[in-house]
Amino acid sequence: xxxxxxxxxxxxxxxxxxxxxxxxxxxxxxxxxxxxxxxxxxxxxxxxxxxxxxxxxxxxxxxxxxxxxxxxxxxxxxxxxxxxxxxxxxxxxxxxxxxxxxxxxxxxxxxxxxxxxxxxxxxxxxxxxxxxxxxxxxxxxxxxxxxxxxxxx
Numbered sequence: 001x002x003x004x005x006x007x008x009x010x011x012x013x014x015x016x017x018x019x020x021x022x023x024x025x026x027x028x029x030x031x032x033x034x035x036x037x038x039x040x041x042x043x044x045x046x047x048x049x050x051x052x053x054x055x056x057x058x059x060x061x062x063x064x065x066x067x068x069x070x071x072x073x074x075x076x077x078x079x080x081x082x083x084x085x086x087x088x089x090x091x092x093x094x095x096x097x098x099x100x101x102x103x104x105x106x107x108x109x110x111x112x113x114x115x116x117x118x119x120x121x122x123x124x125x126x127x128x129x130x131x132x133x134x135x136x137x138x139x140x141x142x143x144x145x146x147x148x149x150x151x152x153x
Contacts, residue, residue, distance in 0.1 A: 020092055023065040026058035030106070046114025047075065056105045064095040064109055072115035079109045 031053035037046050054064075068074065070091050077086045077095050087094045093111070101107060 020065055023063050023094075026061050027054045027056050027064070027107075029054050043116050044114070045072065045117060047112060048114060049110055049112045052109045052111075054107050054109070056101050056103050056107065059103050060100040061105075061107075062097055062100050064097060064107075066093045066095075066111060067091050068093055068111075068113060069117060071118050072113050075112040075114060077109065077111050080107060 029052055031051070033051040034048075035050070036048045038044075052066075064079065068091060074086060074088060074093055077084045077093075079095060079097065084095050084097075087096070095109070
């Protein structure tokens with residue numbers, strides 16, 4: 001299983017631009033809670049959220065970065081109990097932080113999102129479903145769910 005995670009992390013890391021990789025190296029995710037709202041009658045996710053606790057490892061952190069498939073919509077972002085603005089470009093979600101937390105600070109970020117994740121098309125003969133664990137995401141280069149600093153997992 002460890003090799004599966006390492007392979008997935010390497011695939012996602014290779015897709016990120018240098019600026020995103022540099023931002024991801026400024027903090028470590030220490031806790032991750034994924035809350036999905038799903039139904040057996042729909043492929044729609046949401047409203048769903050992910051809670052991430054992280055520790056700043058750089059001298060200062062000016063931006064949090066998350067990956068979320070571009071087919072999914074970010075509704076809102078809350079960092080340290082404060083609703084924050086965010087910038088979305090493709091699958092990258094950037095959250096500017098002001099004031100910048102110093103090294104060693106522990107932060108909590110909540111990202112609320114919804115939408116229909118894309119299908120890999122492997123099971124076209126079956127009814128559409130949301131496959132949470134049965135469809136390995138390492139086969140699809142696009143993360144369907146919010147993916148903060150995956151390398152730290």
